[in-house]
Amino acid sequence: MLGKFERGEISADAWKQFRLVNGVYSQRQEGDAMMVRVKIPQGVLTPAQLRALADVAERYSTGRGHITTRQNVQFHFVHLAETDDALRVLADAGLTTREACGNSVRNVTACPYAGASALEPFDSTPYAEAVTRHLLRGPLSSSLPRKFKIAFGGCCGYDCVGASFNDIGFLARVRDGKPGFRVTVAGGLSTLRRAGIVAHEFAPAEEAIDVCEAVVRVFNRTGDRQHRHRARLKFVVEKVGAEEFLRQYHEERKTLEPRPVSFAPAAARPPLANPRRRPPRPGFEEFARSNVRPQRDPELVAATVRLPLGDLSVAQFRALADIAEEFSAEREVRTTVEQNVLLRFVGRTHLVSLHAALADAGLARAGALTISDVVSCPGAYSCRLAVTQSRGMADALTTALADRADSLPIKISGCPNGCGQHYVAGIGLQGSVRKVGARPVPQYHLYVGGSFGTEHASFGRLAAKVPARRVPEAVRRLADLAAREADPGESAAQFLARAAPERISALLADLEPLENPAPEDFVDLGEQKAFEVQTSEGECAA
The missing domain is CATH 3.30.413.10 (Sulfite Reductase Hemoprotein, domain 1)
Structure with missing residues (x-):
């Protein structure tokens, strides 16, 4: 596609639209510097995917990756001509940038403790994954009036993922022994801040796809395509009112063939890891106090890996892959909306060794979710x-x-x-x-x-x-x-x-x-030269 653009076979607007739907943004710097955003659905990353991210950081970016507030990973200063090669490395590991940018359904976020929290009504991860798979590359998912965000939470006793300021927010609930969600729609931040309106106090969990499909269809039909700054779903509700929007949503639901969420019962987790023992390192007590949280099983814990500025180096991506394989029974990590990483299903008796392994990688900083975890x-x-x-x-x-x-x-x-x-x-x-x-x-x-x-x-x-x-x-x-x-x-x-x-x-x-x-x-903090405002038309507002 880049070749077609360079030969004049497609317009600049068509090329830009293609780039954005495939997760590639131009940066503020002149030249061909690009940001590549990788979708990380529900924040779940396997060791193989962590190593692929390390490869992209090392070969095509600045030697580091950046975790975002939507649990994605971004790479900066990627040369335009090399973006295709970077995306191929990611695809080989089962990672996609599709619809990570542009007027599309963005990454579906979820509580990183889902499936492990002692407070959760049930594990919402399979439902979030089902919504992700249904909407990815869907007929409307990359051509909406504006970006569209979905979040699943309710695992920690509060709105742990900011579901209420997403376009659709799901908070897990149980009623009469059945799983379901409190569903809000049309939330948002930016200059017009709105908590979402309640579409369902309780919707059966198996209806999650139907809820999303109906809201996306109504938004596709009613969103303002002429005025970019008033194109989000919240402006539709602002214009027509909550009652009218919900009427249209429920009418749209009636036209849909139900797509109940179904999934195979979760496979039994492999037995607890048996990592190599390591001697204690300085700072363990503080790390255990601030970064470690018990899971539903009292013998297991989840440990937060605090990442200043949300950044991971090449070596740290690879170290995390090794650590997940060695210490986590589920052999994966989860990124968080606080721009950290969570290691789950770690044996409580292995915490000293985990801390030591993290310390060797420069990843054992205490103080997760404190005032200095910015x-x-x-x-x-x-x-x-x-x-x-x-x-x-x-x-x-x-x-x-x-x-x-x-x-x-x-x-x-x-x-x-x-x-x-x-x-x-x-x-x-x-x-x-x-x-x-x-x-x-x-x-x-x-x-x-x-x-x-x-x-x-x-x-x-x-x-x-x-x-x-x-x-x-x-x-x-x-x-x-x-x-x-x-x-x-x-x-x-x-x-x-x-x-x-x-x-x-x-x-x-x-x-x-x-x-x-x-x-x-x-002089701005982090700069050496005199401050000047250099804003321009952006392709992204995350």
């Missing part, structure tokens, strides 16, 4: 839409907050689109710019009090606009305030959500003005 989109590192270097800010906060163990999620996006999910974080940061004289200064809109919630997301409120270099101090002040004044059993995010806005404003008031800027205020 989530971030790629930002101006590669994205055309980004205003700021969100990765630079994430790196600075990870370092500045390394001495803290507060349970206070921080999420960062380089622009308002919210790929870093900053609107649903205890502290959310959105890249922005201000002028001091005639010179641009990087700054962040600081949101507080967002969370995933029990059944629906709570969106943070704008609390301040802080110059980039002062953000770490702002975060420290907010964390200190929550630590001092949160009620027993109240999370820091919950406290910040209820704290009086004038209290937060007063706390940060001296950080907002920039009357006498220092030279470094004009």
